[in-house]
Amino acid sequence: MGDNSNLLIQNYVESLIYRGAGHGNILPLTSRCNVRCVFCSNSSNPPGVEVYNIKPRSLDQVRQTLAVMDRSRPVVIGESVTRINEGEPFTHSRIEEILTMIRSTFPRTPLQITTNGSLLDKKRVVFLQSLAPLTVYLSLNSADKHLRAWVMRDPQAQNAVAAAKLLGRYGVSWHGSVVAMPHLTGWNDLRNTIHYLARCGAQTIRVFIPGFTRLAPPELHFPTELPGQLDCFIRELRPDIAVPVTLEPPLLDDLRPEVAGVLSDSPAHRAGVRHGDVINTVNGVVPVSRVHAFHLVKEASDPVLALRRPDGTNITVTLQKTAGARSGLVMDFDIDPGTIREINRAITRHEVANTLVLTSALADNIIKTSLHCRQSGPAIYVLPVPNGFFGGFIKTAGLLVMADMLEALRTYLTRHPRPDLVLLPQVAFDHRGRDITGRSWLDIKQQFALPVEIL
Numbered sequence: 001m002g003d004n005s006n007l008l009i010q011n012y013v014e015s016l017i018y019r020g021a022g023h024g025n026i027l028p029l030t031s032r033c034n035v036r037c038v039f040c041s042n043s044s045n046p047p048g049v050e051v052y053n054i055k056p057r058s059l060d061q062v063r064q065t066l067a068v069m070d071r072s073r074p075v076v077i078g079e080s081v082t083r084i085n086e087g088e089p090f091t092h093s094r095i096e097e098i099l100t101m102i103r104s105t106f107p108r109t110p111l112q113i114t115t116n117g118s119l120l121d122k123k124r125v126v127f128l129q130s131l132a133p134l135t136v137y138l139s140l141n142s143a144d145k146h147l148r149a150w151v152m153r154d155p156q157a158q159n160a161v162a163a164a165k166l167l168g169r170y171g172v173s174w175h176g177s178v179v180a181m182p183h184l185t186g187w188n189d190l191r192n193t194i195h196y197l198a199r200c201g202a203q204t205i206r207v208f209i210p211g212f213t214r215l216a217p218p219e220l221h222f223p224t225e226l227p228g229q230l231d232c233f234i235r236e237l238r239p240d241i242a243v244p245v246t247l248e249p250p251l252l253d254d255l256r257p258e259v260a261g262v263l264s265d266s267p268a269h270r271a272g273v274r275h276g277d278v279i280n281t282v283n284g285v286v287p288v289s290r291v292h293a294f295h296l297v298k299e300a301s302d303p304v305l306a307l308r309r310p311d312g313t314n315i316t317v318t319l320q321k322t323a324g325a326r327s328g329l330v331m332d333f334d335i336d337p338g339t340i341r342e343i344n345r346a347i348t349r350h351e352v353a354n355t356l357v358l359t360s361a362l363a364d365n366i367i368k369t370s371l372h373c374r375q376s377g378p379a380i381y382v383l384p385v386p387n388g389f390f391g392g393f394i395k396t397a398g399l400l401v402m403a404d405m406l407e408a409l410r411t412y413l414t415r416h417p418r419p420d421l422v423l424l425p426q427v428a429f430d431h432r433g434r435d436i437t438g439r440s441w442l443d444i445k446q447q448f449a450l451p452v453e454i455l
Contacts, residue, residue, distance in 0.1 A: 013052045013084065019431055020082040022068045027077050029098065030056040033087040035116055036153035037141075039179045042085060044216040046389060048437045051083050056092050063101065071106045078114035079137070083430065090119035096127060103131050112137065116152065117160030125166040136167055136174040143196035147185050161196075168201030176202035179210050180230055183222045187233070194237060194245060203263055204244045204330060207234060214391025222393070227251055238275055249396065250332035253365040255373075257293035259329055266328020267319040268297075273329065276310040288373065290331040297327045335363075335370050342455045343371070343423060347378055350451055352420030355380045356412070358405055359425060360397035361387070381419070383412055389437070397425040402439035406447065413448070424454045 020026040031053035036043075045051070057065075069075060080086040089095055102111060113128075114137040128134055140160060142148040149157035167174040176197035182190050190207075197205050209227050212220055231251045238245055244261020257279040262268045279293045280286070282303050287293035297303050301323040306316050319327055347355050357380060359367045364384035371380050385408040387394040389401045405424065424441055433441050433454065445452045 031085040074110040117163040118156040120163035143193040164200040177206040244330040255289040261330035263328035267321040268328035271317040280306040356419035361395040401435045
């Protein structure tokens with residue numbers, strides 16, 4: 001039984017690897033990591049979480065995975081977006097051979113590598129530059145080598161701090177990121193780290209709100225007001241930073257297409273677009289969200305933007321670019337209009353009058369606002385579901401589990417009429433329709449005898 005179980009798990013992990021490669025151009029290389037970040041969730045996950053570690057992939061395994069990937073889309077390495085724990089890519093003993101093989105297979109395909117930077121040196125950075133187009137996402141977290149060594153349990157912290165300078169010096173395209181923990185490292189360290197990343201040439205800087213679970217040590221927990229403080233901190237800092245600085249996840253309660261930042265030497269930058277500008281129209285079309293505005297601009301050739309400046313001034317600019325080329329705009333993610341269209345199509349398919357949409361606590365306001373923009377139609381109600389299973393400061397849809405949804409729906413039904421249709425967030429489930437604990441979304445249908453879809 002044990003051998004059969006192990007074989008099933010191995011087959012499932014392989015299916016995750018190939019599905020991630022085929023659908024997202026994601027290329028896992030190893031789950032090995034050379035640091036032990038205090039903010040890493042792996043050590044504080046509740047029992048029952050189905051995430052998987054992989055051994056370093058062989059050259060043959062990587063070659064076979066490349067065969068199902070799309071050469072027209074970036075190859076993504078080191079980014080944890082599936083249920084496979086992504087480690088530090090540069091711990092792989094054959095990483096340079098692998099990267100060379102990828103470039104040989106896909107001569108013009110952009111590569112994206114997320115790294116903690118501790119294994120980067122001059123020789124390796126020069127090698128990365130030779131593989132262009134390639135972009136490095138450097139998780140620095142502190143520009144103070146002593147604080148970084150403590151926060152990340154990194155014995156080579158000085159290498160990562162120096163890596164930021166090396167990436168800029170040798171012309172590698174790169175972005176920086178910081179998991180913000182001012183309650184542990186201080187606000188000055190966060191400010192200094194952001195300034196350091198900008199001086200070293202990061203194209204953008206992402207500041208992440210840490211996501212501790214209920215099982216994380218109490219000393220790591222942060223005050224409930226910290227996310228709001230971070231939002232204010234970044235807004236105040238932006239005028240002093242020459243590159244876009246964003247908070248992730250963003251704290252949004254409206255769909256106003258406000259520009260979060262502009263990449264240097266981009267069409268938007270050359271046209272005079274600034275952070276804080278609100279896009280009123282794109283070629284005369286009124287965008288319904290930030291995501292909509294971003295795609296309208298990207299898909300257009302020489303788009304004309306009507307902007308409202310923070311001081312209330314209205315201006316019109318033209319971005320000199322081809323259709324599909326990047327604009328240089330940096331926008332916070334709110335909602336894709338396609339999501340609302342999918343909701344409306346599901347309602348039409350089922351011919352129902354009363355629909356309940358389950359969402360995360362973070363997305364609650366955005367979903368409600370987008371649905372309220374509908375002129376007419378059947379009633380749609382939004383139910384924010386607390387992340388009770390993970391608890392702590394986890395509030396995302398991707399980490400909702402069936403137990404959370406069942407409990408939220410059970411409570412809802414004690415106070416409201418039964419809906420005709422229940423819609424669940426697709427991001428909470430894998431390709432088999434199972435959550436991160438292995439439970440199927442069909443459990444809601446079976447327990448409550450309600451029509452259910454995942455979108």
